[in-house]
Amino acid sequence: MNAPAWLPDILAAIMIAIAAFHLWRLSVARTFAARTDYELDVLLILLALANAGMLEHWIHLLTPGAWATILAVAGAWFVVRAVMRSRAAGAGAGAGAQAEAGPSVRSSVRSSAAAAAGCAVAVYMLLAGVAPSTLSGSTAGQYTMAGMPGMTVDSTVAWPTLGIAFSVLLAVYAVAGLDQISRTDSVGSGAVLAPRTAALCRIALAVTMAYAILAKLV
Amino acid sequence: MTAPKPLVQLRTASALSLAHVRFADPRRALQLALATIWLLDGILQFQPFMFTKNFAAMVIYPTVGSNPGFIASPLNWSLRIISDHPVGTNTAFACIQLALGLAIAWRPTVKLGLAASVPWAIAVWWFGEGLGGVLSGSANPLTGAPGAVILYALLAVLLWPSDKPAPFHAAAHVGAHAARALWFVLWASLAYFAMQPGNTGADAMHDTITGMVTGQPNWFVSIMNHAAALTAGRGLTISITLAVLLVAIACSVYLPYIRAQQAILVLAVVVAAVIWVVSEALGGVFTGMGTDPNSGPLLVLLALAYWPIRAYSGPTTARDASEVEETS
Numbered sequence: 001m002n003a004p005a006w007l008p009d010i011l012a013a014i015m016i017a018i019a020a021f022h023l024w025r026l027s028v029a030r031t032f033a034a035r036t037d038y039e040l041d042v043l044l045i046l047l048a049l050a051n052a053g054m055l056e057h058w059i060h061l062l063t064p065g066a067w068a069t070i071l072a073v074a075g076a077w078f079v080v081r082a083v084m085r086s087r088a089a090g091a092g093a094g095a096g097a098q099a100e101a102g103p104s105v106r107s108s109v110r111s112s113a114a115a116a117a118g119c120a121v122a123v124y125m126l127l128a129g130v131a132p133s134t135l136s137g138s139t140a141g142q143y144t145m146a147g148m149p150g151m152t153v154d155s156t157v158a159w160p161t162l163g164i165a166f167s168v169l170l171a172v173y174a175v176a177g178l179d180q181i182s183r184t185d186s187v188g189s190g191a192v193l194a195p196r197t198a199a200l201c202r203i204a205l206a207v208t209m210a211y212a213i214l215a216k217l218v
Numbered sequence: 219m220t221a222p223k224p225l226v227q228l229r230t231a232s233a234l235s236l237a238h239v240r241f242a243d244p245r246r247a248l249q250l251a252l253a254t255i256w257l258l259d260g261i262l263q264f265q266p267f268m269f270t271k272n273f274a275a276m277v278i279y280p281t282v283g284s285n286p287g288f289i290a291s292p293l294n295w296s297l298r299i300i301s302d303h304p305v306g307t308n309t310a311f312a313c314i315q316l317a318l319g320l321a322i323a324w325r326p327t328v329k330l331g332l333a334a335s336v337p338w339a340i341a342v343w344w345f346g347e348g349l350g351g352v353l354s355g356s357a358n359p360l361t362g363a364p365g366a367v368i369l370y371a372l373l374a375v376l377l378w379p380s381d382k383p384a385p386f387h388a389a390a391h392v393g394a395h396a397a398r399a400l401w402f403v404l405w406a407s408l409a410y411f412a413m414q415p416g417n418t419g420a421d422a423m424h425d426t427i428t429g430m431v432t433g434q435p436n437w438f439v440s441i442m443n444h445a446a447a448l449t450a451g452r453g454l455t456i457s458i459t460l461a462v463l464l465v466a467i468a469c470s471v472y473l474p475y476i477r478a479q480q481a482i483l484v485l486a487v488v489v490a491a492v493i494w495v496v497s498e499a500l501g502g503v504f505t506g507m508g509t510d511p512n513s514g515p516l517l518v519l520l521a522l523a524y525w526p527i528r529a530y531s532g533p534t535t536a537r538d539a540s541e542v543e544e545t546s
Contacts, residue, residue: 140269175254178323217506
């Protein structure tokens with residue numbers, strides 16, 4: 001079984017828009033003297049394009065193996081970054097300075113950890129066989145019966161238990177993220193380039209990744 | 219020299235990371251758990267199977283069963299519409315559930331999301347689940363009776379935003395008496411359904427479990443097969459035991475001792491988890507045909523909403539509350 005053709009089309013278009021938005025952030029951040037996390041932006045471009053390729057054939061930029069390698073390396077880097085920043089915070093000069101820098105350092109460590117987790121999920125998806133449907137026409141609106149002669153059956157993912165666990169985590173991430181950016185007290189210091197839009201992009205990416213996994217449980 | 223004024227939207231640093239999340243408010247955490255389940259429901263509803271005609275034939279049609287006319291007629295009406303327009307109707311269902319999850323998660327629209335989820339849940343309960351088989355005699359707590367979807371409506375009411383002090387979170391909006399009554403009715407009804415004639419046969423539970431095995435991964439099939447073997451021929455004993463446990467859980471909110479309440483709430487969580495894993499097969503999500511995780515996670519969430527609040531200084535038990543009323 002596969003979804004109506006318009007559904008992966010729309011989601012793939014959203015993924016491309018997310019990649020384009022983060023490319024824009026990278027290119028204009030210096031111009032507008034605004035802060036952005038360049039490494040995270042690059043990762044989100046990669047994640048969005050890899051995810052688009054798992055939804056639609058026409059965005060097949062690299063093989064799953066190549067994507068998995070790139071994202072595994074990126075994930076490993078974000079693990080290292082999280083550890084480094086965590087240690088740097090621990091070895092800070094004064095207690096007062098530590099307390100002042102605390103929330104932003106913690107936030108940086110957590111965002112690095114979240115990025116690493118995102119890479120892990122994407123690598124799972126690529127290795128488990130999350131990919132565009134192998135069926136030529138859509139089964140939407142039809143009668144289908146898996147396993148019966150002459151009936152249409154799509155490929156399914158490997159390690160479905162891990163897939164469901166990741167889907168739940170992605171949903172939790174999306175909900176917690178929406179709650180966080182809708183808080184009235186989410187105010188700190190320092191100008192950041194379009195943070196709410198960036199946060200919404202990450203939420204859309206998480207929901208789409210969860211969909212891509214669950215849609216392959218057939 | 220000053221930096222050029224940015225032309226784009228600028229916000230502040232702490233909003234950069236979604237990882238900077240705090241759950242200081244347990245009531246909000248419960249709402250977010252409900253939002254997560256709605257969101258997962260929406261994503262599950264977008265699965266390819268739901269867009270096929272099999273969805274109406276295999277998921278909705280079996281709920282018609284032996285329901286009385288006033289339930290069966292609207293159910294057949296909705297069945298015809300879903301069967302004739304599977305893509306359009308399913309798109310609408312999935313989008314609504316997704317929107318409910320997102321609305322509850324987004325603070326400014328939390329009331330809108332919770333309020334909208336009540337009529338939606340009731341409509342699905344009636345037109346999609348045939349009231350969970352409550353009136354047809356087929357309701358079984360092991361398969362999600364009285365219908366998982368009605369628990370969403372119940373949770374929306376109990377978790378409505380409120381700052382009122384209460385002995386447990388579920389009581390903050392509706393009051394302790396009403397909240398306790400709702401808990402009692404729910405769990406006592408589960409006990410009643412456990413003792414329905416169709417659920418007390420020697421192999422009733424065994425057959426319920428084996429009926430869910432198809433399409434599950436190997437490790438899960440192994441667990442379910444073991445559970446099925448354990449229950450074979452012991453249907454009546456297990457039904458009676460389950461009914462006794464469910465009655466104890468129903469009465470727990472009226473116990474005069476907080477420790478006893480807590481112990482039985484833990485029991486409620488364990489019972490809900492066992493039902494969810496063994497007989498609901500996690501809502502059938504491994505098969506690609508599960509529309510939701512079924513009642514297990516919702517019962518757990520409900521139990522957490524009734525967990526006594528330590529900081530509360532008013533009457534904590536039903537006995538305390540009645541003493542306060544008598545004094546006043």
